[in-house]
Amino acid sequence: xPDHAVSIAEPLxxxxxxxxxxxTLTLAFSTDPAVRYLFPTAKTFLANFPRLATAMxxxxxxxxxxxxxxxxxxxxxxxxxxxxxxxxxxxxVMETVAPERLxxxxxxxxxxxxxxxxxxxxxxxxxxxxxxxQGQGLGGALLKAGLRRADAEGLPAYLESSSPRNVPLxxxxxxxxxxxxxxxxxxxLIPMYRPAR
Numbered sequence: 389x390p391d392h393a394v395s396i397a398e399p400l401x402x403x404x405x406x407x408x409x410x411x412t413l414t415l416a417f418s419t420d421p422a423v424r425y426l427f428p429t430a431k432t433f434l435a436n437f438p439r440l441a442t443a444m445x446x447x448x449x450x451x452x453x454x455x456x457x458x459x460x461x462x463x464x465x466x467x468x469x470x471x472x473x474x475x476x477x478x479x480x481v482m483e484t485v486a487p488e489r490l491x492x493x494x495x496x497x498x499x500x501x502x503x504x505x506x507x508x509x510x511x512x513x514x515x516x517x518x519x520x521x522q523g524q525g526l527g528g529a530l531l532k533a534g535l536r537r538a539d540a541e542g543l544p545a546y547l548e549s550s551s552p553r554n555v556p557l558x559x560x561x562x563x564x565x566x567x568x569x570x571x572x573x574x575x576x577l578i579p580m581y582r583p584a585r
Contacts, residue, residue: 409454412462413441416516421575422550426485426493436484443476444513455530460521463530468508468543495571503569503579505546510538512547531561535582544584548577555580
């Protein structure tokens with residue numbers, strides 16, 4: 389695989405929802421089973437996913453821990469102690485998700501919190517590759533960039549994979565499956581942990 393230009397996603401003036409990183413993630417997650425559980429139609433997905441990605445970004449874009457690779461992939465790394473914007477996530481769920489799925493999503497949030505490591509760690513809240521660019525090593529380049537920083541700080545890393553097909557990629561980068569988060573009829577998330585190196 390060729391080397392890819394990996395760079396910090398620079399903060400832009402205006403709404404974060406219009407940031408190129410959010411655009412890339414919107415393309416990447418258009419067929420993601422966990423996201424489409426929230427937003428099953430094209431209309432609801434396109435109208436609401438940018439808000440979801442922005443909430444999951446937390447402070448990553450402003451703090452310089454959102455990364456992009458060759459304008460075809462994006463990763464949102466949250467520094468130790470940082471979290472997604474819980475207030476924005478809660479508001480989004482309450483405003484947009486079908487009422488019959490609310491209980492499942494509340495349980496999902498609780499289970500996600502239980503699986504997060506207690507010790508300081510880097511959290512990869514989202515990583516995705518434009519479908520037209522998949523298989524070119526862009527996702528791996530973003531993982532390497534974020535993990536170099538975690539390793540330099542002697543810290544572990546954590547993520548939840550929303551697709552079983554991505555687990556082997558994360559395993560190649562040292563992540564280990566630590567369980568399964570699957571409340572009700574939700575398609576499930578796979579928590580993964582990479583020890584400090």
